[in-house]
Amino acid sequence: MIKPTPNPPIRLFTVADGISTEDLLVNLSETLASANALSCDLAFNLEGAKREELLGVAQLIELAQLLADRVQAGVQLATTAA
Structure with a gap:
């Protein structure tokens, strides 16, 4: 029998x-x-579409960085307040 989904x-x-x-x-x-x-x-x-795609990935990474920075600031505030 073949499994419908592979093991993770x-x-x-x-x-x-x-x-x-x-x-x-x-x-x-x-x-x-x-x-x-x-x-x-x-x-x-790179040039053209491939460059644009990779710059889009870079922009997503920057967004993740902003989110991580915000969480880190909240942790630091909580640590300082405690």
């Missing part, structure tokens, strides 16, 4: 337990900054 992929990477939310957010921000730099560098070596 095995996760190769995990996040260690016990890491603070603030440390996770800092790492997330650094990862997003790296992804943004990579996508922009690659986009500037």
Whole structure:
């Protein structure tokens, strides 16, 4: 019998337990900054539709960065208030 859906992929990477939310957010921000730099560098070596697509990805990464920054600011405020 053939399964209608495949098994989910095995996760190769995990996040260690016990890491603070603030440390996770800092790492997330650094990862997003790296992804943004990579996508922009690659986009500037392209032309036409492919360049526009990659710049669109860079814009989504920047949006995610803004969201992560907002969450991190809220965590810092909560930590300071406590």
